Amino acid sequence: MKKVTYREAIRAALRQAMRDDSRVFLMGEDVGRYGGAFAVSLGLLQELGPERIRDAPLSESTFLGAGIGAALGGMRPIVEIMTINFSLLALDQIVNNAATLRHMSGGQLSVPLVVRMASGGGRQMAAQHSHSLEGWYAHIPGIKVLTPASVADAAGMLIAALREPDPVFIFEHATLYPLEGEIEEKIAPADISKAAVCRAGKDITLISYSASLLKAHQAADQLAKDGIEAEVIDLRTLRPLDTATIVTSVAKTHRAVIVDEAWRTGSFAAEISAQIMEHAFDELDAPVSRVCSAEVPMPYAIHLETAALPQADTIVTAVRNLM
Amino acid sequence: MEASMSSAPKVEVIKQDQDREHALFLLREMLRIRRFEEKAAEVYTLGKIRGFLHLYIGEEAVAVGAIKALTADDRIVATYREHGQALARGISANSLMAEMYGKVTGCSHGHGGSMHFFDISRRFYGGYAIVGGGLPVAVGLALADKLQHNEKTITACFFGDGAAAEGEFYESLNLAALWKLPALFLCENNLYAMGTALDRTFAQTNICLKAQAQGIESESVDGMSVLAVEAATHRAAEAVRSTGRPFLLELHTYRFRAHSMADPDLYRTKKEIAEWQIRDPIKVFEQHLRERGLLTDADLASLESSIAHELDEAVQFADSSPWEPVEDLTKDVCTPEAGKL
Numbered sequence: 001m002k003k004v005t006y007r008e009a010i011r012a013a014l015r016q017a018m019r020d021d022s023r024v025f026l027m028g029e030d031v032g033r034y035g036g037a038f039a040v041s042l043g044l045l046q047e048l049g050p051e052r053i054r055d056a057p058l059s060e061s062t063f064l065g066a067g068i069g070a071a072l073g074g075m076r077p078i079v080e081i082m083t084i085n086f087s088l089l090a091l092d093q094i095v096n097n098a099a100t101l102r103h104m105s106g107g108q109l110s111v112p113l114v115v116r117m118a119s120g121g122g123r124q125m126a127a128q129h130s131h132s133l134e135g136w137y138a139h140i141p142g143i144k145v146l147t148p149a150s151v152a153d154a155a156g157m158l159i160a161a162l163r164e165p166d167p168v169f170i171f172e173h174a175t176l177y178p179l180e181g182e183i184e185e186k187i188a189p190a191d192i193s194k195a196a197v198c199r200a201g202k203d204i205t206l207i208s209y210s211a212s213l214l215k216a217h218q219a220a221d222q223l224a225k226d227g228i229e230a231e232v233i234d235l236r237t238l239r240p241l242d243t244a245t246i247v248t249s250v251a252k253t254h255r256a257v258i259v260d261e262a263w264r265t266g267s268f269a270a271e272i273s274a275q276i277m278e279h280a281f282d283e284l285d286a287p288v289s290r291v292c293s294a295e296v297p298m299p300y301a302i303h304l305e306t307a308a309l310p311q312a313d314t315i316v317t318a319v320r321n322l323m
Numbered sequence: 324m325e326a327s328m329s330s331a332p333k334v335e336v337i338k339q340d341q342d343r344e345h346a347l348f349l350l351r352e353m354l355r356i357r358r359f360e361e362k363a364a365e366v367y368t369l370g371k372i373r374g375f376l377h378l379y380i381g382e383e384a385v386a387v388g389a390i391k392a393l394t395a396d397d398r399i400v401a402t403y404r405e406h407g408q409a410l411a412r413g414i415s416a417n418s419l420m421a422e423m424y425g426k427v428t429g430c431s432h433g434h435g436g437s438m439h440f441f442d443i444s445r446r447f448y449g450g451y452a453i454v455g456g457g458l459p460v461a462v463g464l465a466l467a468d469k470l471q472h473n474e475k476t477i478t479a480c481f482f483g484d485g486a487a488a489e490g491e492f493y494e495s496l497n498l499a500a501l502w503k504l505p506a507l508f509l510c511e512n513n514l515y516a517m518g519t520a521l522d523r524t525f526a527q528t529n530i531c532l533k534a535q536a537q538g539i540e541s542e543s544v545d546g547m548s549v550l551a552v553e554a555a556t557h558r559a560a561e562a563v564r565s566t567g568r569p570f571l572l573e574l575h576t577y578r579f580r581a582h583s584m585a586d587p588d589l590y591r592t593k594k595e596i597a598e599w600q601i602r603d604p605i606k607v608f609e610q611h612l613r614e615r616g617l618l619t620d621a622d623l624a625s626l627e628s629s630i631a632h633e634l635d636e637a638v639q640f641a642d643s644s645p646w647e648p649v650e651d652l653t654k655d656v657c658t659p660e661a662g663k664l
Contacts, residue, residue: 093459103656107654108441109449
């Protein structure tokens, strides 16, 4: 085991993947000479060369579409989109091509494409650089959606994604890049089919993903002081969703709060809530509750941004209201 | 239209008797496409084909000439108006007709319909129905070939003049030129983006100049002449193969039918259509061959008869083919062997 940051873990996984498989390459904006906008690929250009670490023009739709084509042509491309906000410029290729080609071709094609991007708020980046749109992507059949919230998952999920025959989207919350943790010398593929119960409890289930998971843990710590034992679930993979882990936990605790950095209306939290209604309605002792972002374009000012995002305190309040 | 041509059309002729077989092949393929489209329109009116149906009538010389100049290893990306390309590439009329019927025997198992023909065994990577959406995919296929050192393979990407208004057109041309990718861009300029004439949406209607601005060599071609298209595509494809760099052909053509079966065709004059019909690629080529003693009435009757037989059989095949079981509705959304690549 070695101690690394979230960003270093992804870099280690990129390096390992490219050394293990000559078909793997990385392309995106500023991934090469700059070293990646979040320094994820720093140094890889020097190690692996410009054929494998490809600086792309500011043409998100086209380099994502080229990733689809390269995947169809026998390669294993990793496309880095600098932030989730810019991925909106590539939605045509994602929704109309990457997600559809297998089905639309009658099963003739597979698109083994991995797309990585930074997401989320909390860094005073204001309204155009703070989106949490993972739930939008999870709406689309034909792709997989991963949201690593730990250093181990940041590395292991990338290795796992490269083994998938269909498009995989990995959302790296930008506040997580400095997070510290441990990875193996040889990174094994993570199991991306399961959610994780990362804290056991009997009184309530806190369901979250990505950076909000850390806030759920903080809330659980606070609640523990008052004798409320919260179980914390990291969804890890939003599509396909591991409903069983959620239902099993709710059947034990009989209460659930979903913590989701996206806006409440039409959020992935709403999907989780519906899944609980469909599969565990009789187990509930209280309505399912959601802690989401306020319905506002992300403000720049620190006090407003803090108020807009889910926080440990708001999670604690939501839990108390259910007890 | 002529004013936008950056060079004089090259005159290509069939000169010798030994070319007769080749010429009859080109004629036969164009006729097959036209009769296929007429048959498709006929069964559409019977309600057997539904959804959108975009006919290729008038543009046959482009698909036939261009695809004849490609090799079996080359990859093809096309648009929603891709029946001609699919037939010219050798996908059977049976499987195409069945696809339009929505039958499981169709080339895309009935999942795609008229706009989404796929046949990977023929390196036909599909019909793309978001205008311009096939261009980045074609660039990526060319990138894959470059990275895998498949030096003899090129990717040919068909798209319409309307696509040249999309950002993906400029982005794709730039990326292909920047990364020196073996892509052949084939712009079928039929003068209309659906119902809007080119000069009503483009300040610069010369597509070759747009290619030039992206650093790509180009040539303007008479898309109503199958020989001109074949010769130009051959030159362009060889340029791509030998230099590894992209090339663009602007193929000037015209669709004689409306944009789709739903289009009342109110935006152009009968006179304009009639003027272009004088240049009908099939009639002009027939005349060309007759003048050289390479085609008789009997030859033509024989071609028509065998095509009619093929298409009757295609309709019968589509009619009698089974539907995909509803239980298989979501079978192809994800690849079953997940986690094993």
